[in-house]
Amino acid sequence: MSSAILLVWHGSRDRRPHLAVSQLTTLVTRELSAIAPSSVTGNTLVLPLSPPIDSAALELASMPLEDSIVEFAQKAKAAGLKRVKICPLFLLSGIHVSEDIPDRVAKARSRLKGEIELELIPHLGSLGEMVKLLNAAFARIPAQNRILLAHGSRREYANQKIEEIAVKLNAIPAYWHVLPDLERQISHLVTGEQKTIAIQPYFLFTGGITDAIAQEIQRLQSKFPRTDLRLGQPLGATPELARLIRDWIDLCC
Template sequence: MMPACLLVSHGSRDPRPGVAMQQLARLVIEQVQSVGSEIVVDTACLELNPEPLHQQIIKFVRNSAACDKIRLKVVPLFLLPGVHVMDDIPTEVALARQALSQEILIELQPYLGSHSGLELLLAKQFATTTATARILIAHGSRRPGSQTPVETIGKNLGAVNAYWSVPPSLEVKVKELINLGNKQIAILPYFLFAGGITDAIAQVTEKLQLQFPDVDLQLAEPLGASAELADLVWDLIQE
């Protein structure tokens, strides 16, 4: 069967994540070619796309020159096992399977946040700062248990956890660390790419810096498209 992979992100009105997704797809192809293999890689969005995900999957398969021999792996580029990963994407994949030929194998791979190698990438991001206190801020989810993986990562990296969409907030955690006497605090956004939310996190950080001028708040960059991240995606494709 002809191998193919569809990298699924949330989707955004901000163009930057889409550009980064295309860059990551190219890096994955380069990684595959470096080991002497070939694969077709494309991207799709769960939300904020004119077509629902299952229609994007169907179109991708039917536009393939070898659609009757294709083996498609769908990789969710999500960091937390929230509703999108556990419910929405499996539902969309099931709809695509129903609409396509039985000869076409569609496999739903583990989500990106389940890869243990992410912790090493985050450690490298923290290493770019000089702060002794650390905050790892993720999007968050109201699905029970979805925060557990990032809480574990935070603990392993010596960081406290904050969330954008659910408590505790970045502001609360910054103030807690300041009250404990910390004068240098690193803030790492647990997000794949720069976008609207990371911009908002930067704005909150700037306001907190003005509020606490004697404290050095060091905001790191999100993960970003890199060869290291492409390696992790390739690992998930091969599972």
């Protein structure tokens, strides 16, 4: 693979997502090393080397994203590589994916003046395999009904993808940032009989929003005492997610 890999995530003031991104980067590096080709020099087997890989944040970082891209690209060029693949670790195709990241990449590309190629690949949430990952997450919290809880976007096309995924999961969508929200969707499912509802957060990492979701679940559990609300965990820095990212990068190579 003649490409270096830069994983771009949102950024946070919370240290937990920073640690999770670091752990995920390590896991992805191992996965890419496992599929890198070996070579033989004389009678010596040269073990496969993974491509250079790092992460950078769009917001709340020590330097602007375009600076991080340029710095990483220059290191990749010095290592003899010809291309940097920029991989957005975003689940929704909202303004960050459709406008902000392409703008930062364009600024970095202009500064690099063609010294190395920058290739921006489709965001993580565009992968069809995400449904399998979410279905496995729902399987860990079995219930009669399912709600897929995403951040949500004011841009309808971004939420449409969530609705399509929810249908494949036999779930209904709810959004933290826009309507229909979690309370409205739970009210829609609740009837006079006792029910169980699995709520799977469609978020990558634990952070401030997932903490707030857990608190909201406690409030809603009191409001709907005959309903058992079962909250799942964010996708997290897991080997399963790392393998999905590996396949995503490999597919775009």
